[in-house]
Structure formats: C-alpha cells, structure tokens
Amino acid sequence: MTENIVSVRDLETxxxxxxxxxxxxxxxxxxxxxxxxxxxxxESGCGKSVTSFSLMRLIEHPGKITNGxxxxxxxxxxxxxxxxxxxxxxxxxxxxxxxxxxxLNPVLTIGAQIDEQILKHRKVTPIEAKExxxxxxxxxxxxxxxxxxxxxxxxxxxGMRQRAMIAMALSCDPTFLIADEPTTALDVxxxxxxxxxxxxxxxxxxMTVQFITHDLGVISEISDRVLVxxxxxxxxxxxxxxxxxxxxxxxxxxxxxxxxxxxxxxRRLKTIEGSVPAPYEYPPGCPFTNRCxxxxxxCQLEKPPLxxxxxxxxxxxxxxxx
Amino acid sequence: xxxYILRRLIQTVVVILLLSYFxxxxxxxxxxDPVELMIQSNPKITSEDVARLRTLYGxxxxxxxxxLHWASTLVQGDLGYSRTYRVPVSELIGSKLINTxxxxxxxxxxxxxxxxxxxxxxxxxxxxxxxxxxxxxxxAGISVPSFWLAIVLIIIFSVFFHLLPAGxxxxxxxxxxxxxxxxxxxxxxxxxTMSLAYLQIGTFVRYTRSSMLEAMRNDYIRTxxxxxxxxxxxxxxxxxxxxxxxxxTVVTLSLSGIFSGALITESxxxxxGVGKLVYDSIIANDFNVAMVSFIISVTMVLIxxxxxxxxxxxxxxxxxxx
Numbered sequence: 056m057t058e059n060i061v062s063v064r065d066l067e068t069x070x071x072x073x074x075x076x077x078x079x080x081x082x083x084x085x086x087x088x089x090x091x092x093x094x095x096x097x098e099s100g101c102g103k104s105v106t107s108f109s110l111m112r113l114i115e116h117p118g119k120i121t122n123g124x125x126x127x128x129x130x131x132x133x134x135x136x137x138x139x140x141x142x143x144x145x146x147x148x149x150x151x152x153x154x155x156x157x158x159l160n161p162v163l164t165i166g167a168q169i170d171e172q173i174l175k176h177r178k179v180t181p182i183e184a185k186e187x188x189x190x191x192x193x194x195x196x197x198x199x200x201x202x203x204x205x206x207x208x209x210x211x212x213x214g215m216r217q218r219a220m221i222a223m224a225l226s227c228d229p230t231f232l233i234a235d236e237p238t239t240a241l242d243v244x245x246x247x248x249x250x251x252x253x254x255x256x257x258x259x260x261x262m263t264v265q266f267i268t269h270d271l272g273v274i275s276e277i278s279d280r281v282l283v284x285x286x287x288x289x290x291x292x293x294x295x296x297x298x299x300x301x302x303x304x305x306x307x308x309x310x311x312x313x314x315x316x317x318x319x320x321x322r323r324l325k326t327i328e329g330s331v332p333a334p335y336e337y338p339p340g341c342p343f344t345n346r347c348x349x350x351x352x353x354c355q356l357e358k359p360p361l362x363x364x365x366x367x368x369x370x371x372x373x374x375x376x377x
Numbered sequence: 378x379x380x381y382i383l384r385r386l387i388q389t390v391v392v393i394l395l396l397s398y399f400x401x402x403x404x405x406x407x408x409x410d411p412v413e414l415m416i417q418s419n420p421k422i423t424s425e426d427v428a429r430l431r432t433l434y435g436x437x438x439x440x441x442x443x444x445l446h447w448a449s450t451l452v453q454g455d456l457g458y459s460r461t462y463r464v465p466v467s468e469l470i471g472s473k474l475i476n477t478x479x480x481x482x483x484x485x486x487x488x489x490x491x492x493x494x495x496x497x498x499x500x501x502x503x504x505x506x507x508x509x510x511x512x513x514x515x516x517a518g519i520s521v522p523s524f525w526l527a528i529v530l531i532i533i534f535s536v537f538f539h540l541l542p543a544g545x546x547x548x549x550x551x552x553x554x555x556x557x558x559x560x561x562x563x564x565x566x567x568x569x570t571m572s573l574a575y576l577q578i579g580t581f582v583r584y585t586r587s588s589m590l591e592a593m594r595n596d597y598i599r600t601x602x603x604x605x606x607x608x609x610x611x612x613x614x615x616x617x618x619x620x621x622x623x624x625x626t627v628v629t630l631s632l633s634g635i636f637s638g639a640l641i642t643e644s645x646x647x648x649x650g651v652g653k654l655v656y657d658s659i660i661a662n663d664f665n666v667a668m669v670s671f672i673i674s675v676t677m678v679l680i681x682x683x684x685x686x687x688x689x690x691x692x693x694x695x696x697x698x699x
Contacts, residue, residue: 113602138607145605154602156595160615161695162622172604207694223604272454 059126060231061087061110062262066123067101068109070334077334079105079343081287082122084361087231092257092264094278094295096271096310100331102287103267107233110265111150111174112140120322127231130140146176149224153236155216159208167203169223176227191222214245218252225256232257234266238273240340250277272315275299286331287363293368303375305365306343311364341372348375382687389679393672398444400671405440409662411460412436447668457665461658466665470654474673476546477650480639483566484573485632492578493624496585497617503590511582518579527572527645533567541567544647569646574637577631583626588620595619625688633674633681 068080080102089094095103109120112132125132127148132140144150152158155235160168173179179187185204186257192200195218208216217237224232238246254277257264268274274281274295281298283290283306291304302308306327313325329346338344344354353373361371412430416422431437434444450457455565456466499511535543542548547562592598593616601615640652647653651670690696 096537110605141605141607143605144603150603152596152600154596160597160598160601160619162693163615164694170611171606175605209695221598223600272612 056120058089059086060089060128061265062124062126063106063110064124064126065120066106066109066125068105068118069121070118072117074335076121077119079120079287079334080109083287083289084123084285085282085289087263087265087293088255089263090261092254092266092278094274095265095267095284096269096274096281097284098331099267101284103269103284104235104271105282105287107150107235107265107267108231111144111148113144118126142176145167145172145224145229146227147229148231148233150233150235151217151220151224153239155213155220155240156208158220159216161208162205164204165206165208165211165219169219169226172223173226187226188346189224191226192219194225194256195219195222197222214248217241217245217249221249221252221256225260226260228260230263232264234264236268237266237362239268239270246273253277271310278337283310287338288342288358289369289371290343291370291372292361293367297309297365297368301368303368303370304343304372305347305349305374305376308376349376378602378690382683385683385686389676389683391480392679393675394448394490394667396564396675397448397668397672398441400675401444401447401598402440402670404667405443406497406663407659410436411664413664414460451669451672456669459658459663459666461661461666464470466669469666470651470673472689473585473649473651476648477639477643479650480569480573480648481632484570484577485628487574488577488581491574492581493585495578496582497589497612497620498581500586500589500593500620501612508586511586515579515582515586518575518577519578519583523572523576524640524645526575527569527642530568530572541565543568544547544569544645546647546649565646565648567641569642569648572645573642580627580631581624584624585620588623589616592616592619592679622689622693625692626685629681629685629688633678663681 063086064084065082066080066084067078067082069076069078071077083102083106085093092120095106097103105114105118109115110125110132112120114120120133123133127143132143148226159165163171163209166185166188169191170181170184173184174181177184177187177339178351182330189200189204191346192203197203197215203211203215208219212217221237237253238249243251250273253264253266256262266274266277278295280292280294283298283304284291285306291298291302291307293301293303298307299311302311309325309327313327315321315324327346332342332345338355339358341347341354341359344350347354351374357373359371359373361369363369364375411434412427413429416427434692435443438446447457458464459466459469462469469697495511495515499505499508502508531543534541542565544565546565548565549560558693593612598611601611606614607636639648639650640656642648643652644656651673655667655670655674658670
C-alpha cells in the first residue's frame with residue numbers, strides 16, 4: 056500500500072476583480088504518493104502555478120483560497136495558523152521557481168540566503184548553518200562551494216543560480232518539493248542537468264515532488280504520473296507512459312499530437328484551434344468545450360465528472376478518445 | 378575603490394575652482410560695491426577718497442585678477458574680513474556652520490524617522506485609506522512653501538500657545554551652562570526643525586513608498602516567503618533592504634540641499650546659521666562672506682554626491698568601482 060504524502064481535495068482559488076470572482080483553480084483534487092513525482096502540465100494561464108502557490112498558501116490579494124483541503128501527511132495546511140504555516144514553508148514543504156535570475160535577492164550573498172532558511176527552521180548556531188549551507192551547495196554540484204557561499208547571485212550563471220535555489224529549498228530536508236517550471240528559463244543543456252539533479256536528489260532524499268511545466272518533453276522524462284490541467288480543472292490523470300501512449304481526454308490528445316516529432320518534416324506544426332478563453336468566458340460545463348472537436352450540447356452545460364476509465368487512468372470528459 | 382574616490386576628489390576640486398570663479402564673476406556683476414556703501418554712509422567723502430579706496434581694495438582691477446588674488450589668499454587659509462560684521466570671515470562662519478549643521482541633522486533625522494515607516498506602511502497598504510492619507514500629507518509637504526509653513530508654525534506655537542520662541546538661536550543674556558544650555562538651544566531648534574523636516578518628509582515618503590512598492594513586487598520576495606520567513610523579515614530584510622538603494626541617493630543629495638537651502642527657514646526664524654548669513658551678506662554686499670559661504674555650499678553638494686555614489690556601491694553588490 057502506497058502512502059499519500061499530499062492530498063488535495065476540492066481546492067478552489069478565486070481571484071476577485073471589479074467584474075467579479077474568477078476561479079483560477081476550480082475544485083481540483085489529487086494525491087501524490089510517497090517518493091513519487093507528479094507532473095502537472097497545462098498551457099499558460101491554466102492554473103498550474105496558482106495551484107502550487109495555493110498549496111504553499113502564498114496566494115496574494117486579490118486572490119483567495121475559497122474552498123478545499125490541502126493535506127500534507129494528514130495535516131490540513133489550510134487550517135494552520137500563519138506562524139504554523141511559516142514552519143511548514145521551507146521546512147516540510149519547499150518550492151523552487153521558474154526564474155533563477157530574479158528569485159534570489161540581489162543584495163544578499165547566496166550563503167546568507169540559505170543560512171536564513173536553516174536558522175528559521177532548525178535550532179542551530181550561525182556557524183552550523185553555514186556548514187550546512189556549504190554542504191548543500193556541494194550536494195547540488197556547485198564547484199568550490201565555500202567560495203560560492205560568499206558570492207552574490209549576479210556572480211553566478213543561470214544554471215548555478217538554479218542549483219543554489221535547489222540547495223536552498225532542500226536545506227531543511229523537506230518531505231515535499233514543489234518545482235514550478237524550474238527549467239523553463241534555462242538553456243536546454245542546463246535543463247537536462249537540472250532535471251537530472253532534481254531526480255537524483257529526490258531518490259537520495261526520498262522526497263515527494265510536484266513538478267510543474269508546460270513542456271511535455273520535460274514532463275515525460277521526470278514524472279511518474281501526470282495531471283493535465285485546463286481552465287483550472289483536472290482533465291486527465293494517468294501514469295506517464297499510459298498518458299503519452301493512450302491519451303483519453305481530447306485536450307491531452309491534442310497537446311500530444313501538436314508536438315513536433317523527431318525525424319518527421321512537416322509543413323505546419325499542428326496546433327489546437329482557438330485559444331484559452333478569458334476568465335469570464337468559460338462555459339458552465341467543460342472548460343475545453345469551445346476548442347474541442349468532439350464537443351456536444353452536454354459539454355457546454357454540465358461539468359464532466361472525473362471517471363476512472365482504467366486502473367489509475369482518470370479522465371474528466373463525456374466523450375473520451377479511444 | 379581608493380583610486381575611484383581619489384579620481385572623484387580631483388574632479389571635485391576642479392569643479393569647485395570653476396564654480397568659485399563663476400560665482401565671483403557673478404558677484405562683480407551685482408550693482409554696488411563696498412565703496413559705494415561707504416559713500417552712502419559718509420556724505421563728506423571726496424571723489425579722490427573714493428578713487429583711493431577703490432585702488433586700496435583693488436576694485437579697479439579686472440575681475441580675473443581680483444579672483445586670483447582672492448583665491449590665493451583663501452588657499453593660504455585667510456578667508457578675508459567681513460565688512461558688515463567687522464570680524465574675520467573664519468571667525469564668523471565657524472559658529473554659524475555648527476548651528477546649521479545641528480539644524481540640518483536634527484531635521485534630517487526627524488524626517489527619516491517619520492518618513493521611512495510611513496512610506497513603508499503606505500506601500501504595504503497601497504490603495505488603502507491610510508495610503509491616501511499619507512500621500513495627501515506627503516504632497517502637501519512637497520507643495521507648501523517653506524516660508525509659509527514656518528510662519529504658520531510661529532503663529533500656532535509662539536503667538537497662540539506661547540510654547541516656543543518665535544525666533545533666534547538661544548536665549549539672549551542668559552548665561553546658561555551644561556544641560557540647561559542644551560535645553561535652551563533645543564527649544565529654539567524645535568520650530569525650524571519641524572518646518573524643514575516636514576518638507577523633506579513629503580519627498581522621502583514618496584520615494585520610500587514607490588521604491589518599496591517596486592521591491593515588494595520582485596520574485597525574491599516570494600522566495601523569501603516560501604522559505605518560511607516571517608512577514609517582518611520579508612518586509613525589512615528582503616523588501617526594504619532593496620528599497621533602500623534609491624533612497625540613499627535621495628537622502629544624501631537632499632542633505633547637501635539642506636546645508637545651503639535652509640536659507641529661507643533660517644531667515645524666517647532668525648536662526649543664526651549659514652543660510653541666513655548668505656542672505657544677509659548678499660544684501661549687504663559683503664563679498665568675502667558670501668563667497669566663502671558659496672564655496673562651502675558647492676563643496677557640500679559635491680561631497681554629498683560623492684558620498685551617495687560610494688554608499689550606493691556598498692549597499693548594492695552589483696555596482697563595482699572602476
């Protein structure tokens with residue numbers, strides 16, 4: 056029996072504006088098993104980053120988590136007080152971000168920024184924190200870590216900065232790591248290195264990872280299972296291999312077929328017709344309706360429930376692709 | 378770093394030389410000279426006397442020769458003689474400089490103590506009623522002319538409530554010593570400090586607010602939160618530390634401004650500072666005093682500029698001196 060480290064139940068995050076509330080995350084539910092990597096994939100604006108920030112409870116005004124539960128090892132994070140939540144952030148649960156260029160504070164040294172987190176979560180002296188920071192910098196493969204410890208972010212390359220971010224995130228042995236597009240801003244060669252690093256560390260430290268990306272190539276490499284998101288909702292969840300070989304949701308199928316294939320020259324790349332609707336334009340039913348080739352009247356009006364079509368393969372669609 | 382400062386100092390000296398000649402030249406263009414004042418005060422003076430006096434004082438020489446003579450004696454440490462006060466300029470200006478220094482420092486510290494927390498607070502609550510209120514008073518501070526504010530303060534605190542003296546630097550005729558003397562001085566400082574500080578508060582609040590708003594929008598703020606840091610640590614260590622950079626420039630430059638720019642405030646409160654001295658000496662055609670005061674002002678502005686650049690380099694590790 057696998058153990059759920061993370062259980063998200065009916066999570067709903069609403070952003071308020073003058074025209075009304077918009078549900079960026081619309082009652083999403085999923086579990087992540089211990090030691091597993093769940094990939095969340097979706098195009099820009101589908102709510103994948105908002106989901107991550109909701110888990111960390113870092114949603115800023117005018118957004119608000121309006122419903123649901125986020126269970127981390129059985130504890131509902133949404134019910135914790137702010138000081139309790141501070142101990143979870145960066146302690147049990149850590150996060151790495153998309154832009155290593157801007158995610159580090161330019162006026163503090165790398166070392167100071169890692170120390171700070173260790174000192175917050177562990178009862179250690181500043182000297183012990185420094186030792187731990189250098190150990191972490193070494194662990195993520197930064198050469199001459201005790202020199203880099205004294206460097207400022209602008210003195211490191213993009214890849215090195217992302218490594219430093221990872222060192223920081225993992226400095227307090229989190230059980231759960233959220234990686235929000237950690238490779239998007241990097242060169243392809245550096246991307247591969249960072250992915251390898253995350254995978255290696257995950258095994259070594261027995262971490263559970265939620266990996267967010269819009270890059271299907273990256274997701275197929277790193278995740279055990281994949282959750283496809285569209286319009287703030289789950290479209291499809293399946294094991295990675297299964298999802299790529301038998302996509303059942305029309306959106307997933309369209310996404311996968313729009314990837315250019317190696318060795319094939321085509322005149323035009325396939326695209327999904329239309330674009331993501333504006334927040335206030337979503338139909339009451341399935342959010343993908345107006346771009347879906349199989350859509351019928353019911354899709355427009357009713358929200359398709361998540362159905363398990365085969366073992367571990369769940370789809371929210373009235374007309375799943377065969 | 379040292380070579381940078383040295384080079385800047387040499388530049389500073391050159392600029393001072395050029396500006397001092399420029400000031401000197403402008404003074405010679407002013408209507409009237411010291412001999413004319415003597416003519417007015419002594420109706421029995423003959424035209425031979427006038428010619429003799431002009432030659433004696435060197436006023437028949439061309440401007441550049443007079444400048445060279447003046448500058449060379451200045452370099453030798455002789456600041457000249459004040460014709461209106463009938464004392465050497467060095468004696469006259471020393472105590473006034475100290476008075477102005479005290480006034481500048483007290484108003485600057487008061488302004489910073491009030492403006493920084495207010496600016497940070499209104500940035501954190503941007504768009505709230507408090508923000509609007511702070512902004513209203515900040516704009517009022519920028520817009521209100523200093524002489525008007527000074528007069529209003531005198532009317533309120535001296536005329537209506539008889540709490541504070543309307544003008545002066547210390548109680549005349551009171552031979553106070555020790556603590557009593559300091560308190561007596563402080564009493565005379567309060568109103569000019571308040572009126573000078575209020576003008577600065579307006580500017581400082583606006584700058585603090587906007588740079589804080591900008592700093593808090595950065596990705597590293599999110600990183601700091603994700604590390605589990607407390608709100609206070611995020612605001613001050615990560616937000617304010619970065620917002621400080623533009624503030625350094627504004628504060629140091631305004632410091633050079635108040636050294637020379639307290640002129641109006643000092644005049645209204647009859648406060649015996651450099652600003653008042655400059656004003657009086659120009660009105661009285663007291664060239665020696667005016668020139669020395671000008672040079673001090675110019676030097677202050679240039680030194681403060683240099684100080685701003687150097688401080689900036691310390692505060693922002695991305696800046697290097699070359």
